[in-house]
Amino acid sequence: MSAQFEQEESVYAKLRLLMISRVMIVTFLLVITTFLKSQRSELLPELSLTFLYIIFALAYFFSTIYLLLPKIIKNFRANIYIQTIVDVILITGLVYVTGGIKSIYSVFYPLVIIYSILFLERGGGLIIASASSISYGLLLDLEYYGMIRPPYSKSVQDSELGPESVFFQIFIHILSFYIIALLASFVVEREKKARILLAEKETAFNQLDLLHRSIIQSVDTGILTINLQCKIKSFNRAAEQITGFTFAEVENRNIVEIFPGLAQIQETIKEEHKSSTINRYNMKFTNKGNVSLTLGCSVSTLKDNKGKRIGDIVIFQDLTSIIKMEQALDKSRKLAIIGEMAAGLAHEMRNPLASISGSIQILKKDLNLNNSDVRLMHIILRGKDQLENIIKDFLLLAKPKSENREIFFIKEIIEDVIESIHFVSDWNSDIEISLLLSDNLSILANRMEIKEVIWNLTLNAVQSMPDGGMLSIETKKVLSDDATKECLEIKLVDTGYGIDEKYFNKLFEPFFTTKEKGTGLGLAIVNRIVEAYNGTVKIENNSTKGTTCVVSLPLNK
Numbered sequence: 001m002s003a004q005f006e007q008e009e010s011v012y013a014k015l016r017l018l019m020i021s022r023v024m025i026v027t028f029l030l031v032i033t034t035f036l037k038s039q040r041s042e043l044l045p046e047l048s049l050t051f052l053y054i055i056f057a058l059a060y061f062f063s064t065i066y067l068l069l070p071k072i073i074k075n076f077r078a079n080i081y082i083q084t085i086v087d088v089i090l091i092t093g094l095v096y097v098t099g100g101i102k103s104i105y106s107v108f109y110p111l112v113i114i115y116s117i118l119f120l121e122r123g124g125g126l127i128i129a130s131a132s133s134i135s136y137g138l139l140l141d142l143e144y145y146g147m148i149r150p151p152y153s154k155s156v157q158d159s160e161l162g163p164e165s166v167f168f169q170i171f172i173h174i175l176s177f178y179i180i181a182l183l184a185s186f187v188v189e190r191e192k193k194a195r196i197l198l199a200e201k202e203t204a205f206n207q208l209d210l211l212h213r214s215i216i217q218s219v220d221t222g223i224l225t226i227n228l229q230c231k232i233k234s235f236n237r238a239a240e241q242i243t244g245f246t247f248a249e250v251e252n253r254n255i256v257e258i259f260p261g262l263a264q265i266q267e268t269i270k271e272e273h274k275s276s277t278i279n280r281y282n283m284k285f286t287n288k289g290n291v292s293l294t295l296g297c298s299v300s301t302l303k304d305n306k307g308k309r310i311g312d313i314v315i316f317q318d319l320t321s322i323i324k325m326e327q328a329l330d331k332s333r334k335l336a337i338i339g340e341m342a343a344g345l346a347h348e349m350r351n352p353l354a355s356i357s358g359s360i361q362i363l364k365k366d367l368n369l370n371n372s373d374v375r376l377m378h379i380i381l382r383g384k385d386q387l388e389n390i391i392k393d394f395l396l397l398a399k400p401k402s403e404n405r406e407i408f409f410i411k412e413i414i415e416d417v418i419e420s421i422h423f424v425s426d427w428n429s430d431i432e433i434s435l436l437l438s439d440n441l442s443i444l445a446n447r448m449e450i451k452e453v454i455w456n457l458t459l460n461a462v463q464s465m466p467d468g469g470m471l472s473i474e475t476k477k478v479l480s481d482d483a484t485k486e487c488l489e490i491k492l493v494d495t496g497y498g499i500d501e502k503y504f505n506k507l508f509e510p511f512f513t514t515k516e517k518g519t520g521l522g523l524a525i526v527n528r529i530v531e532a533y534n535g536t537v538k539i540e541n542n543s544t545k546g547t548t549c550v551v552s553l554p555l556n557k
Helices: 002-038 046-072 076-097 105-144 163-218 237-243 260-270 320-366 371-398 410-421 447-463 501-506 522-532
Strands: 222-227 232-235 278-286 292-303 309-318 406-409 431-436 442-445 469-479 486-494 536-541 547-554
Touching: 002 046, 002 076, 002 105, 046 076, 076 105, 105 163, 222 237, 237 309, 260 278, 260 292, 292 320, 320 371, 406 410, 410 431, 410 447, 410 469, 410 486, 442 447, 447 469, 447 486, 447 522, 447 547, 522 536, 522 547
Parallel strands: 431 469
Antiparallel strands: 222 232, 222 309, 278 292, 292 309, 406 442, 469 486, 486 547, 536 547
16 A cells, blocks of 8 residues: 555656646746847737737646646546646647747647656557647648638738648648657657666665675674775674674774784785685684673675675674683593592592501500500591591592482581681681571582582681681572572682682692692582582682682572
8 A cells, every 4th residue: 555655646746747847838938928028029919929828827727727636536647638638729729829830839749749658658648649730730721721810920821831831841740749759658668667677676686685684684693894994894783792882883993993803914904915814713802891702703805796805704703602611511521531530549549548447446446555656646547537538529529429419508507617617727716707698598409518618618718818817608599690590699708818810710620729738629629519510609809808709509499
């Protein structure tokens, strides 16, 4: 319906333009006539002017009628036929009052024929050409035979014009009318076909352009194009999402301003004779939100339809999460290998250690030892206990026993750990502990594993504050990062000496430690246990002093 309405509006707009053109032509003739009269010209006698004014008045009158005609007669072609026939009659009258066979105003017939073809096509044009021929021929015949006489001209019989001249003039005009009709119709038809073909091409181009834009805008890969001056000329939706910049913000800016990592290829991009096709590589990038990302990029030459280079296409993806997954997978593989080794080592050590431990206990009971031997016996027993703890850590690192789960309050575990931590050798009486624990926050898990997690993290915090400080422990219920499930969050904040930035990537690696007496298994065990529950561990330095450790464990109900 909208397309049909637009088409009708276009047709009536052309019709209104025709009416305005007709009025302008009549007005122009009226001005010329008035000017000649004011100059007292002998070209037009007074009697002729009267009839001219009548013709002009009729033209204005019918032009007014034409404005109302579409409301009365809805058929468009009928409107055009009425106007053209009336115009032919008025032109015939104009020719009559301006000299008949000697009048120069017969030139207006072709105008009517041409515009009739524009609206009515070839068939309508030939009809109007026939009407013009009949009107003009009949006028000259009536004038020749003396049946009518122009207001100020001599009769044809009184003039020097013979019948051959009159016939020839009629023949020439009729021939010109039909030739004009045929030529104009040929031009109009060709123009119409060209317009239809152009519309089809435009439709096909628009569909292709829409498809192209839909593909470019729908892919999850960032795509941008630059010209030979390295100015950004296009920027798709994925590029906006990855970088945080809108197209309006980056348009016509140098690509290096947005992607500093591309500075290394800028010279290649600028040199028109070189190919800028570069294999995929990774690039560090900080987006508009100041978030550090790793982008996988590739640059390809952009050419026109003649094969001439006009710029470059830069394609990029956010690989940050993929790289993190690869790193986590690589770490898991390493942990799996270490776990297998630890399990085998613990198994091989456990039986001999049990035999040694039993034998020492029997010897201690049956032997009467002096003070020096008693001290040696205590050293042996302490060494035995250390070996047992290492074996226990190896077994936890190899495979946490998450299957023995029960529901318990996390507050009880934390309070138990805090009570025990006061008796370790690294405890300092200047350390203050602040607890902000939820009373009714419970979790389904292995009690000993969760206690091991809290114990290791608390012990690390205590060891980082040899001169005293503040340790805050808080528990609360939060949503996971993807807001799909509830989690238990355990946050430990200390005011110790913090962690060197260069060690952050190695914190959870087995056997990595910066302590003289450490085994490097504490945080590895914590990470292993938390991962077994599909949780997360995050450790970062505080803005002022110390570190913050946040453990997030899914709540199973």
